[in-house]
Amino acid sequence: MLVLKDAIADHFNHKYNKRPSVDTERPNILFDLYINENECVISLNSSGAALFQRGYRKGTGEAPLNEVVAAGLLYLSGWDKKSTFIDPFCGSGTLPIEAALMANGIPSNISRKNYSFQYSADYDEELWNKIYDAAPRIPKRDLGFKIIGSDTDGDVILKARENVKALPLGKTIEFEVKDFNDFVAPEGGGMLISNPPYGERLADLDVNDLYQNIGNYFKKNLPGYTCWIMSSNLEAFKKIELKPSAKIQVYNGSLSCDFRRYDIFKGSLVEHKYGASGQKREPKRLKKKTEE
Numbered sequence: 001m002l003v004l005k006d007a008i009a010d011h012f013n014h015k016y017n018k019r020p021s022v023d024t025e026r027p028n029i030l031f032d033l034y035i036n037e038n039e040c041v042i043s044l045n046s047s048g049a050a051l052f053q054r055g056y057r058k059g060t061g062e063a064p065l066n067e068v069v070a071a072g073l074l075y076l077s078g079w080d081k082k083s084t085f086i087d088p089f090c091g092s093g094t095l096p097i098e099a100a101l102m103a104n105g106i107p108s109n110i111s112r113k114n115y116s117f118q119y120s121a122d123y124d125e126e127l128w129n130k131i132y133d134a135a136p137r138i139p140k141r142d143l144g145f146k147i148i149g150s151d152t153d154g155d156v157i158l159k160a161r162e163n164v165k166a167l168p169l170g171k172t173i174e175f176e177v178k179d180f181n182d183f184v185a186p187e188g189g190g191m192l193i194s195n196p197p198y199g200e201r202l203a204d205l206d207v208n209d210l211y212q213n214i215g216n217y218f219k220k221n222l223p224g225y226t227c228w229i230m231s232s233n234l235e236a237f238k239k240i241e242l243k244p245s246a247k248i249q250v251y252n253g254s255l256s257c258d259f260r261r262y263d264i265f266k267g268s269l270v271e272h273k274y275g276a277s278g279q280k281r282e283p284k285r286l287k288k289k290t291e292e
Contacts, residue, residue: 052066054112057163085145157176194228232252
């Protein structure tokens with residue numbers, strides 16, 4: 001990095017007989033340097049701070065979910081943006097907020113004000129303002145379904161509510177201080193996506209009991225819901241005692257995680273497949289037409 005810095009400074013000295021003045025704490029123009037064996041790639045960073053920093057998150061809990069990871073989980077789940085969405089371990093609200101942005105058709109970075117390209121010599125401020133002002137930012141009056149986040153920690157729910165205030169989302173999201181066992185999901189089914197504790201940071205948490213309770217809650221309270229859980233604790237997953245219909249490997253930071261889908265339905269699996277009688281339905285046979 002020092003060699004790159006010296007090269008840039010020498011270039012300015014050679015061309016302008018003057019070294020550039022740079023704020024080393026908050027520079028306007030950033031360069032990324034990537035070295036792999038004998039190859040070196042130098043890139044001009046047009047974003048500045050990483051793009052996952054949407055600009056709306058003012059406060060977080062102990063283990064906040066990266067905004068881009070949250071958006072990625074929503075896309076991977078296949079959520080239609082037209083049905084109920086719930087997260088009973090919502091923390092500071094990242095998953096419900098990203099879901100609300102998608103459902104309202106509002107760009108995820110609408111609240112972000114600063115990018116490195118705005119300091120470049122060829123920055124067209126008029127064009128940028130035109131693009132930014134044309135971006136949709138008015139929430140729908142009534143989505144026709146609910147987006148709800150809940151958590152037992154009242155402090156992080158307060159932070160979630162503050163985060164929403166930084167966005168043009170109106171009253172699209174409901175946040176509740178509630179244990180997931182007491183959470184009453186809207187009737188009619190929908191989508192649950194959640195990122196419960198893995199046991200990585202909360203050593204006093206009995207993760208096995210937690211995941212067993214999650215499985216019991218799904219079976220008793222969420223018929224008609226598609227439930228997705230992300231966790232790095234593969235042993236704890238077994239305590240859910242439900243067969244996942246899909247498994248996708250994802251990363252939460254440096255942690256390799258599974259993102260697993262559970263389809264919850266009324267009654268037993270046999271009844272779901274074959275009806276209340278429990279007998280396999282025979283396919284209907286078409287009668288052959290006879291010639292008159």
